[in-house]
Amino acid sequence: MTKMKMFSVLTFILMLGVSVQTASAQNLNEVLKKHMNETVQLVKAAETADEKRSILNDSYENMLETVRVIEEKASLNEDETAQLALLKSEITDRSNQLNGLDGYEQISDEDLDDYSDYSQQSMEQANNRTITIGLTTALLIIIILLLL
Amino acid sequence: MHSRLLLILAVLTTLSACGLAEELVMPVDDSTPAKKTAYTLIYYIHGDSDYLYHDSTGNPRQADEEILADAKMLAELSNTGEIFIFHQKSKPLIGGLSGMLYHYRFGNREGVYPYKPGAKGDAFLATESALYQNLKVSETSDNHRSFFLFYGHEIPNMAHSGYHATHDNLEVSISSFAEGLRNFLNDDADRFELILLSSCSNGEPEMARAVQPHSRAMIASPQNLHLSYIRPLPFILLEPKPQIPADELAEKLAEVSFRQLSRTIQTTVTISYYQLDQASHYLDELSDKARVHHSRASGRPAADKTDCALILPGFEESQYTAGVRIWYKPSRFGRAAGATHSGWGCTP
Numbered sequence: 070m071t072k073m074k075m076f077s078v079l080t081f082i083l084m085l086g087v088s089v090q091t092a093s094a095q096n097l098n099e100v101l102k103k104h105m106n107e108t109v110q111l112v113k114a115a116e117t118a119d120e121k122r123s124i125l126n127d128s129y130e131n132m133l134e135t136v137r138v139i140e141e142k143a144s145l146n147e148d149e150t151a152q153l154a155l156l157k158s159e160i161t162d163r164s165n166q167l168n169g170l171d172g173y174e175q176i177s178d179e180d181l182d183d184y185s186d187y188s189q190q191s192m193e194q195a196n197n198r199t200i201t202i203g204l205t206t207a208l209l210i211i212i213i214l215l216l217l
Numbered sequence: 218m219h220s221r222l223l224l225i226l227a228v229l230t231t232l233s234a235c236g237l238a239e240e241l242v243m244p245v246d247d248s249t250p251a252k253k254t255a256y257t258l259i260y261y262i263h264g265d266s267d268y269l270y271h272d273s274t275g276n277p278r279q280a281d282e283e284i285l286a287d288a289k290m291l292a293e294l295s296n297t298g299e300i301f302i303f304h305q306k307s308k309p310l311i312g313g314l315s316g317m318l319y320h321y322r323f324g325n326r327e328g329v330y331p332y333k334p335g336a337k338g339d340a341f342l343a344t345e346s347a348l349y350q351n352l353k354v355s356e357t358s359d360n361h362r363s364f365f366l367f368y369g370h371e372i373p374n375m376a377h378s379g380y381h382a383t384h385d386n387l388e389v390s391i392s393s394f395a396e397g398l399r400n401f402l403n404d405d406a407d408r409f410e411l412i413l414l415s416s417c418s419n420g421e422p423e424m425a426r427a428v429q430p431h432s433r434a435m436i437a438s439p440q441n442l443h444l445s446y447i448r449p450l451p452f453i454l455l456e457p458k459p460q461i462p463a464d465e466l467a468e469k470l471a472e473v474s475f476r477q478l479s480r481t482i483q484t485t486v487t488i489s490y491y492q493l494d495q496a497s498h499y500l501d502e503l504s505d506k507a508r509v510h511h512s513r514a515s516g517r518p519a520a521d522k523t524d525c526a527l528i529l530p531g532f533e534e535s536q537y538t539a540g541v542r543i544w545y546k547p548s549r550f551g552r553a554a555g556a557t558h559s560g561w562g563c564t565p
Contacts, residue, residue: 197373
């Protein structure tokens with residue numbers, strides 16, 4: 070491994086370490102809220118409807134992948150398992166409406182910015198969803214949300 | 218004095234945008250404060266969980282900190298009220314002191330008291346009510362009025378773990394909340410004039426039944442409520458209009474927040490006002506129906522509440538809407554919702 074490559078890898082691990090420390094101090098919902106906020110900003114900055122759709126679809130897919138990881142890796146109590154199932158169902162529902170599946174009409178091009186707001190705001194309600202994730206799972210989630 | 222004027226201007230600017238400024242005639246002389254307390258506001262602001270949200274430009278906000286700032290500002294503007302602000306934080310001081318009480322009287326901060334919620338095995342709100350009973354002044358006016366404001370996540374029907382991030386043993390449920398409310402009152406005949414529940418889905422029959430012995434009225438959302446919340450600013454109307462009817466005050470609270478939320482939020486916006494005494498003749502029956510339906514539907518994940526009229530067998534709109542006023546805007550997206558709302562939330 071060249072010195073440059075080694076430096077890059079070490080820097081990456083260090084950055085992940087910082088992110089994981091943050092993630093491990095929060096619950097899953099908080100991590101996803103930050104991710105969704107970044108998604109919304111990207112959607113609003115995108116110039117074409119195709120780009121906006123693609124950003125939203127990638128975001129939903131990445132969040133569903135994190136749910137799958139948690140289902141496999143995390144040790145959850147009964148409440149958390151129920152909340153995770155609900156979260157999965159809600160993200161799937163958002164994705165279905167965006168793409169006109171499961172009885173929905175597809176979201177029109179001019180509504181994509183508002184729809185991204187809706188997706189974010191539905192995650193930021195005053196209901197209580199606490200899904201505690203361990204350090205290893207948090208690391209995997211950060212990688213999924215950042216890199217996929 | 219100068220800073221107070223600036224604060225008054227800030228509130229006036231906000232209320233002006235909401236069409237309320239014309240009703241305000243602010244007191245101008247605070248050199249001779251009233252001898253007796255005209256009203257008491259008790260805030261419980263829960264921050265010991267995930268209260269992150271983002272504004273329309275993507276800036277992160279902490280909902281509890283925003284309401285705390287509103288509450289302190291209103292407390293500093295008050296010339297005739299006594300205000301208690303309990304803030305349960307997510308980052309405890311040494312010794313688990315995650316609670317902070319800010320006590321104001323006549324616009325002056327009387328003290329700031331760190332405390333440990335649930336100390337000595339206390340139930341939910343018991344530590345707070347004990348502090349309140351110790352610190353409150355006894356000199357109140359003949360027409361003294363009391364209000365309770367709760368800001369936090371949904372108070373669940375049944376206690377479960379995880380409501381507080383740092384005090385997992387402190388059980389929060391509708392019954393522990395109602396019992397906690399009672400401990401703030403002087404005796405069984407004493408009642409709050411209004412309680413405001415700025416949380417998701419607590420505009421429900423079981424909550425109304427539980428708090429009705431302790432409050433004449435309630436504002437709450439029967440469905441999800443965004444973390445930008447029901448803001449308390451209209452309580453400033455108690456200064457120029459100390460005897461403003463509770464109905465009028467409640468409607469201002471609901472209208473101002475409904476307008477603000479409707480402007481910025483794409484999800485469903487629902488705020489209900491319940492005159493609990495007018496609803497008392499059917500609360501037991503409606504609450505029982507909701508409970509039976511909930512138990513039959515058990516097994517589903519913690520689903521969001523929806524309009525009782527849509528899911529509760531035998532729900533007679535004409536029978537169960539006495540004393541209820543609803544501010545409702547259906548979501549633009551998601552499954553199609555009804556064009557109207559009964560004002561009551563039920564678990565599907």
